[in-house]
Amino acid sequence: MKQNTFYLLVGVVGLIEVGLFVLSVRLHNPLIITAGFIMGVGLLYVSRLMITDYKEDERSRLITQEAGFRTLEVFWIIFFAVSLGTAVIGFSTPLGIPRPRAIPHDFPRDGVYLGYFGVIQMILLCCIAFLYIGFRIYYAHKYGEWDTDEE
């Protein structure tokens, strides 16, 4: 498989995921998007192994590792801080124990707005992608990815 074909596949899978998300919301069934997303990413990981015109060596692996490590180093602080805030919302009840709730009839309704945390998570995960790209550009430049010479 050519690298460009893989990028096309990424786009198609992305569109399908958006469709599954809308379907999940309409049918009030979070399992559809959860399972669909895992399958979609799995498909992309398998497809990535079939790319024939991309050569990876120790320098490109180093760039990926450095960028990934720095992204994680920055990101976990932000993500943990937001998660802590959400945990406070969840446990802000007498004795710190979550209030027992009756099974909602129109699932998913969330009395303490924890559902919105999912949206914040998604926004943060989009930010992680940009952060990673930024670090990747930095390290690629550092290790001479776009250098040219007389040849």
Next chain:
Amino acid sequence: MKNKIKVYRAMKDLTQEALAQELKVTRQTILAIEKGKYDPSLELAFKIARFFGVPIEEIFTYE
């Protein structure tokens, strides 16, 4: 770390692309090593020295 890859490559009349193919790395990696932007792993350094048929310290100098 300094290296003489460019010199040895010229002596063998090899392009960066040809050397990269021999060593199973990308051309950009050879270029980055030559320019001193990337220090190769010990394994790759030995491969380079073995390819040119010289001791490793002949090609790579630690400063």
